[in-house]
Amino acid sequence: MLDEIVKHPELFWLMRDSCKENDVCVTVCDDLMENGDLRQDLIAILKIDAYFKTPKFSKPPKSIDCLIIIKTGERKFGLTLVELKNVSDARSLRPREIEPKFDTTIDDFLSGEFKSIFMNPGVTISYLHLWLIANPYKWSPERYRKKLKDTVLGMYLSKKPKFSFRNKVAGIKPMHPDDQDNVVCLPGITESQR
Structure with a gap:
């Protein structure tokens, strides 16, 4: 799949070195990096909104x-x-405006325009994660984890139907920008190994 992405002109143009916007980002663990660059044999980051x-x-x-x-x-x-x-x-984070973003990506991008790559029956999807990384409450990561469920955002996201793609089901997981959970790694890498 990664080779097909690199060879596809539209997808190659979407490739990025990081998942970052307006000072909010996802951290990539060291096992997926080599000399400060992403290991293209293990990871690809595509800028979908582009x-x-x-x-x-x-x-x-x-x-x-x-x-x-x-x-x-x-x-x-x-x-x-x-x-x-x-x-x-x-107030700047409207849950009802977030869900369609994931729908578009799953329905139009993964299952639609680029289904020959992402729906390829010769490829297995190991997991599906959906992350919303934001901190509209200006809380510490610890307080965010404890208190979010009592907010409108937390309640909305916990009750929404799950998204599915290739027999994998996931809900949108809200995450604090500084939380150690918003790190992408190879499966099986533990917190102490990061």
């Missing part, structure tokens, strides 16, 4: 910021869909 903002779309649909693809085995890959938000208050 695809939907091309002249190909007269009215671009809402889409996530990044798709992170990690090789987890022979012809096996994990997918992490990431929406990054640097917002100053909770």
